[in-house]
Amino acid sequence: MKIFESLSPEWQQVLAEQRPLIERIGEQLARYADARQQFVPAIDNIFRCLQKSPSHIRVIIVGQDPYPNPKHACGLSFSVPLDTTPLPASLRNIVSELKSDVGTSLVEGGDLSPWVSQGVLLMNYVLTTEVGKPGSHRGLGWQEVTSAIVRAVRTANPDVVAILWGKDAQALSGEFAPSNVVAGVHPSPLSAYRGFFGSKPFSQVNARLQASGQLPIRW
Numbered sequence: 001m002k003i004f005e006s007l008s009p010e011w012q013q014v015l016a017e018q019r020p021l022i023e024r025i026g027e028q029l030a031r032y033a034d035a036r037q038q039f040v041p042a043i044d045n046i047f048r049c050l051q052k053s054p055s056h057i058r059v060i061i062v063g064q065d066p067y068p069n070p071k072h073a074c075g076l077s078f079s080v081p082l083d084t085t086p087l088p089a090s091l092r093n094i095v096s097e098l099k100s101d102v103g104t105s106l107v108e109g110g111d112l113s114p115w116v117s118q119g120v121l122l123m124n125y126v127l128t129t130e131v132g133k134p135g136s137h138r139g140l141g142w143q144e145v146t147s148a149i150v151r152a153v154r155t156a157n158p159d160v161v162a163i164l165w166g167k168d169a170q171a172l173s174g175e176f177a178p179s180n181v182v183a184g185v186h187p188s189p190l191s192a193y194r195g196f197f198g199s200k201p202f203s204q205v206n207a208r209l210q211a212s213g214q215l216p217i218r219w
Helices: 009-014 016-034 089-102 113-118 142-156 166-170 201-211
Strands: 059-063 120-124 161-165 181-184
Touching: 009 016, 009 142, 016 142, 059 142, 059 166, 089 201, 113 120, 120 142, 161 166, 161 201, 181 201
Parallel strands: 059 120, 059 161, 161 181
Antiparallel strands: none
């Protein structure tokens, strides 16, 4: 599977050093497909999060890996296709905190894609997983690729702000300026009541953006 070619020319240049690894991952995904081991998201959506160039990205929201449900995984961390019902539990909690934090929102249902055009990168730390088996592709090497993506964004925009929910995402905290990290517990039902609700991550991000002279996100 030639997944590297699905990247835009600019991102191919940015990730040139990771090309051998990305191609090896693509070969492994092809073997999974041959063995009828279904994975998500669809091939065309694996790098969907990289719609903007590094210099246009102002916020990165890092997820762990895709939803293990083909109807949910869409290539954007935490987001689902429009009109998805019911929403995944973590996303329900995010939407609840979003409304509590900032009130009105551009989000319809669980589709977070309106944020992307404003420079929000919705990226999972691991970009694929087997259907029904969360975390099953952690050994493929995606973490090296996504860390390189973060470094490219940070180089292009040193004031990029990160939302890092949970231990997996927080492994990337060292890639950002400490003052630009909004970290907390994961929004899953297992931990949301231990500090996620009431944490106001979205208004925190906007405060950090405005402190560096950037426009706030219209959440």
